[in-house]
Amino acid sequence: MAMFRFFIKSKMSALPVLLLALALGATTRWKRPEPRTHVVEIRHMKFIPSEITIAKGDKVVWVNKDFFAHDVTGKDDSWSSKPFQQNESWSMVITEDLSYYCNLHKVMKGTIRIK
Numbered sequence: 001m002a003m004f005r006f007f008i009k010s011k012m013s014a015l016p017v018l019l020l021a022l023a024l025g026a027t028t029r030w031k032r033p034e035p036r037t038h039v040v041e042i043r044h045m046k047f048i049p050s051e052i053t054i055a056k057g058d059k060v061v062w063v064n065k066d067f068f069a070h071d072v073t074g075k076d077d078s079w080s081s082k083p084f085q086q087n088e089s090w091s092m093v094i095t096e097d098l099s100y101y102c103n104l105h106k107v108m109k110g111t112i113r114i115k
């Protein structure tokens with residue numbers, strides 16, 4: 001009888017442990033995916049693509065494919081890359097919606113949106 005009672009007891013206490021394990025497993029599975037890297041090419045005086053939508057914390061890499069320097073500057077001038085040359089790149093981790101342009105060629109514009 002004592003054996004039987006022990007069996008019931010241990011069965012009961014296994015349930016919360018099982019639920020906890022399931023909950024932990026679910027938390028791990030549903031946590032944010034790893035940050036991704038997105039490439040924006042600079043080619044023929046354009047940012048390509050000029051508009052992208054990404055996840056918060058993703059990185060954007062601008063790669064200059066023109067024969068001359070460009071930069072990436074925030075629309076409000078609060079941040080800027082240095083000018084970078086052909087086949088050079090510059091990157092930034094994005095945490096908010098941004099509009100930017102090239103301060104060397106002000107017609108060049110781009111937008112990043114957080115989804």
Ligand SMILES: [Cu+2]
Nearest residue numbers: 070102104105
């Ligand atoms: Cu430029």
